[in-house]
Amino acid sequence: MPVCASSGVYVPRDTHRCDAAVLVQHHLAGFLERVEEGSHAPLPDFVRDELRGFAVCGDFSQGFVRTACRRCGDELRVPFPCKGRGFCPSCMGRRMAEGAALLVDHVLPAVGYRQWVLSFSGPLAVRLGYDRELLAAVSGCLGRAVLRDIRRAVKREHGLASVAELHGGVVTVVQRFRSDLGLYVHLHLLVTDGAFEECTGELPFRAAPPPTPERMTAILGRVHEVLAAAAHDADDLDLDPALAACVQHSLRGPHLAAVAPDTEPPPHTVSAYGLHLHAATTVDGRDRRRLERVCRYLLRPPFAHDAIEALADGRVRVHFKAPSRRGAAFADMSVDTFLSRLCALVPPPRFHMTRYYGVFASRHRLRARVIPSSPQPLAPMQLSLLFRTALPDELREATMTPRRIGWAHLLARVFAVDVTVCSKCGGRMKIVEVVTDPAAIAELLHGARAPPRACPPGQLRMFA
Numbered sequence: 001m002p003v004c005a006s007s008g009v010y011v012p013r014d015t016h017r018c019d020a021a022v023l024v025q026h027h028l029a030g031f032l033e034r035v036e037e038g039s040h041a042p043l044p045d046f047v048r049d050e051l052r053g054f055a056v057c058g059d060f061s062q063g064f065v066r067t068a069c070r071r072c073g074d075e076l077r078v079p080f081p082c083k084g085r086g087f088c089p090s091c092m093g094r095r096m097a098e099g100a101a102l103l104v105d106h107v108l109p110a111v112g113y114r115q116w117v118l119s120f121s122g123p124l125a126v127r128l129g130y131d132r133e134l135l136a137a138v139s140g141c142l143g144r145a146v147l148r149d150i151r152r153a154v155k156r157e158h159g160l161a162s163v164a165e166l167h168g169g170v171v172t173v174v175q176r177f178r179s180d181l182g183l184y185v186h187l188h189l190l191v192t193d194g195a196f197e198e199c200t201g202e203l204p205f206r207a208a209p210p211p212t213p214e215r216m217t218a219i220l221g222r223v224h225e226v227l228a229a230a231a232h233d234a235d236d237l238d239l240d241p242a243l244a245a246c247v248q249h250s251l252r253g254p255h256l257a258a259v260a261p262d263t264e265p266p267p268h269t270v271s272a273y274g275l276h277l278h279a280a281t282t283v284d285g286r287d288r289r290r291l292e293r294v295c296r297y298l299l300r301p302p303f304a305h306d307a308i309e310a311l312a313d314g315r316v317r318v319h320f321k322a323p324s325r326r327g328a329a330f331a332d333m334s335v336d337t338f339l340s341r342l343c344a345l346v347p348p349p350r351f352h353m354t355r356y357y358g359v360f361a362s363r364h365r366l367r368a369r370v371i372p373s374s375p376q377p378l379a380p381m382q383l384s385l386l387f388r389t390a391l392p393d394e395l396r397e398a399t400m401t402p403r404r405i406g407w408a409h410l411l412a413r414v415f416a417v418d419v420t421v422c423s424k425c426g427g428r429m430k431i432v433e434v435v436t437d438p439a440a441i442a443e444l445l446h447g448a449r450a451p452p453r454a455c456p457p458g459q460l461r462m463f464a
């Protein structure tokens with residue numbers, strides 16, 4: 001969501017400026033036809049809905065919320081988001097900002113952290129995108145194995161009698177994508193780099209020594225056991241034919257080598273059993289800004305608005321956030337490959353993309369004593385952008401829900417601007433009307449009523 005560079009005023013995103021949305025708008029119907037003709041079956045609803053929603057995310061013609069200044073009456077219009085969970089840069093960007101703020105304010109204590117990344121070779125990185133049970137088993141096994149390893153390391157390091165009183169915490173985030181948007185499931189773990197020792201009413205934090213290759217190989221061994229046991233149950237992934245065709249198509253075309261084979265492995269990197277574990281990045285949790293940046297990195301969307309470029313020859317260029325290890329800065333692909341990859345990025349319903357283990361698990365008895373004790377109060381929501389077909393009542397109710405951090409609060413956090421304050425007179429902005437009726441939309445957009453405040457070109461984008 002952009003903020004006008006000249007005035008600092010929050011303005012809605014213009015979907016027509018984002019090549020990814022334009023590509024989906026122009027090519028979705030033909031693409032769906034080709035996929036469904038080839039596989040004689042429709043794509044599952046969760047994929048079609050995601051693509052259709054993305055094509056109109058932030059589109060005023062689909063409806064919007066009118067807000068106005070209580071004092072001078074100045075009006076601002078905010079369109080509905082698609083609430084996409086797979087790739088929409090706006091909606092996932094919002095979720096990233098919200099999730100990172102939530103983690104830092106309400107979950108992660110000010111101790112040391114290490115980021116652990118588990119990635120998979122071959123078809124497993126695809127299978128885990130659709131096999132919910134296997135993903136849960138692998139994620140749970142890895143979380144527990146890392147915690148067990150850390151408790152033992154802390155016991156040895158500090159000469160403690162037992163590991164029984166030691167407790168670490170893990171936040172695991174499932175990412176589905178590579179830089180080239182290929183489906184590539186891997187797990188990012190933010191792990192306490194040490195453990196809390198429960199001793200006579202106190203919970204001091206004991207730092208762990210850095211992991212050794214032997215310790216990391218042992219962790220991979222535990223994950224391998226889970227995978228080997230699961231392989232007996234089922235070899236074939238049970239996917240809808242159309243989605244299976246899409247996933248197959250998405251795997252063709254350009255892609256990056258996950259691990260460059262001819263380079264020296266970076267420190268704290270171990271490969272075994274076709275699994276790769278990386279654990280070089282540490283964060284001092286007292287540096288709350290850096291910790292929040294790391295959380296945002298874990299929760300980030302697959303691509304930014306300006307990362308997708310429609311080329312003159314009809315192909316699509318995906319610009320990488322950073323050059324690949326082999327120096328590539330982008331990947332070019334056909335429109336069908338691009339759309340197939342978007343389809344494969346959408347997680348099936350009820351896939352949990354963030355999981356908590358150890359002291360961060362919701363039912364751990366020490367959780368309340370470990371998490372930040374004086375969290376920043378959650379601001380009530382001024383503008384709920386959560387409900388695509390919101391009615392005024394739902395919206396009003398949503399503004400009272402304290403569980404979500406308000407968009408206004410988030411924008412203030414990200415951009416240091418406040419959308420609840422009128423840019424003209426400093427008065428408070430309020431929600432006037434939720435416009436969802438097509439006739440009312442047309443009248444407000446094209447009719448005699450005053451046009452919405454528009455932002456001149458040159459908007460700041462969230463990930464620019």
Ligand SMILES: [Zn+2]
Binds near residue numbers: 069072073423424427
């Ligand atoms: Zn005003």
Ligand SMILES: [Zn+2]
Binds near residue numbers: 057058081082091
């Ligand atoms: Zn969206």
